Amino acid sequence: MKKRKLVALLAAAAMFVTMGTGCMTTKATDSAGSGDGDGKTEITFYTYNLSIASQKEAAQKLIDDFNAQSDTVHVTGVAADVMTMQTKIQSDYAAGQTFDVVQCALNQVGYYVDNYKLPAFEDVAGQAAFDEHMEGFAENAKTLGQYRDGKTYVLPYTFSTPMLYYNADLFRDAGLDPDAPIETWDDVKECGLALKAAGHEGVQITATGDGYDWLIQAMIYSNGGDVMNEDHTEVTFTDPNTVGAISMWQDLVKSGAHTNYTDTEAQEAFLAGNQGMLVTTAALESGLISAAESGGWELKAAPFPSFEGKESVPTNSGSGLCIMSSDPEKQAAAWEFIKYVTSAEGYTTITSMMGYLPLRPDIVNDERYLKSWAEEHPFVHTNLAQLERLHRWEGFPGMNGGQIGTLLNQTVTKCIFTDCDVASEMQTAQSQAQDLMP
């Protein structure tokens, strides 16, 4: 009996050792596979799109399509977990084993340039070749990856702007005309109150809680306010227009036109067909369209609303690509890959399969690329038209930049969902944020 137990234990141990060895062997094979057996330069691409089930196919297609058409470069995609991505990049950098091409948030350009030795695209590609590639790129998107020295270190890649989506059926039920334009926040308030009176939920601007501050910044810029001074040395949370924007938002909530939900709850209510309006990223659009189709309700969209007498100023969410390799040969290979994924072909895949905005707007009118897709997705034209008024999503400088963004988010959330005095809350936040500035 004891002997049997011993044999069973040994068998189990052998199995585990084999599995462990298998894990290591896989790794070894991968490493061997990354050599340049067929004469191509091997590079790695660290992207979170590969780790998201709904975006994986598109991200892999971009890589496969590039590999199929390139005679000189082979790219291996590496899935990045969004939660641990920053830590892993930092740890890899410390270990001297960075990935060659890395996807990063577009408000982190300063952080990446300050902390990692990134080469500028103008230096890797040469000014003329870089300028040639950027022809046809949305004018306001060209500068999003530029650093203080005027050079581009991050090339915009997946990208979206905020839009107002609404449920036309609920509008009709509330006695509203869904075809009447919704242009200003006053219009939004009026519709929200009518929806509320009809027993539905009004609007939610999905920029509360601990998420990113990009949409809060859009609200502030749209009212003529700012979050920092011009040379990014001081935060300007007490700017009268900044305070005014948040006060208007607080009034939306107080009046009942804006729901008292978390962003997730509001998003889920909208997807279920119970929420009238949602101000959110256009990256959600494909999910909203399929929810409306399967729920049997009509989805409509309007541009990011404006303050009375002012033009709305949307910001951008999304990511860019930077080169982290210090090897000139790999840098050149990385440029070839980045050129491809940000080309007309690349954006055809990105927009039609992932739902992000094509940063080469002309391709929505080109038969070879997105014309037929755009005819089926007319909201893309509304979205592209906003690019002309785009303001960069600013990242706060220094190592505490993320903390300042979180502080802004938390303060705004407190302001809009309570009766507090907005000016005094923003004053407190400004003092705290200023202490965190470099």
Place this chain on the structure above:
Amino acid sequence: MAELTISKRQIHWQNGLKHLLLILLCVFAIFPIYWMVISSFKGQTEIFNNSLLPSSFSADNYAYALEQVDILGMTVNTFFMAISQAVLQLATAIMAAYALTRWKFPGSRVIYTLFALTWLVPIQATMIPNYTTLVNMGFRDSIVGVIIPNMASAFAILSLYPAFKSFPKALIEAGMMDKMSAPGVLFKLILPNIKSSVVSLGILLFINSWNEYFWPAMIVSDQGQATLQIGLRSFMSAELTSWGPLMAAAVLASLPILILYLLLQKQVIQSFVKWGIK
């Protein structure tokens, strides 16, 4: 006689109330699992409504989840990681606790204090040095790299220490008189007598390892080496969570651990009670 009847009635009522409370608590505990299962069968139109049953059962979420994520492979990886970590942590804890309680040697108190202190060090403080070391050792993107820094656990050592400390010295001395070696005393005398503590701690270590997310996500990028917790995360993005497929994947991922729980129900409960963790 009348008093006795009243008292019996009272007991009856009290028992009824107790059972009612227990039933409510059971519902409270079971409802999230029930919700996960029925949500996994709901179509997109129903996923956000509050109906307790889907209007029609659809397996689409399961098909999508299985297509997007290699659940079986990830389950194997997770079992390998969790069992290896639990066994290794248990082995190192047994030896450390035995050494610290069996012999008096210079620095033993300092070592014990250091173990206690390492338990208080957050992962954020150690992860970059650990990661750098493992990358230099060639364990990047390998499940073995996840296990190596978790081969010893201060929690396990500190948990077993009292069990070893309270073991009667007279029995050990009797064993020594019978010419038992030090390993003999450990394996033939002490361990059989504190078996329940060791097994219950082992179960707890296994469950802790099974639920680990951050460190495996740091080390592993290759989906072929990923664990279930990483796989589940792939249905969530900054913009939207695919609740239907996520619930389907969660059902599939929790099946092995649920089966294990049904088989080892007594021991699992005992371990939770013993170590005061729910």
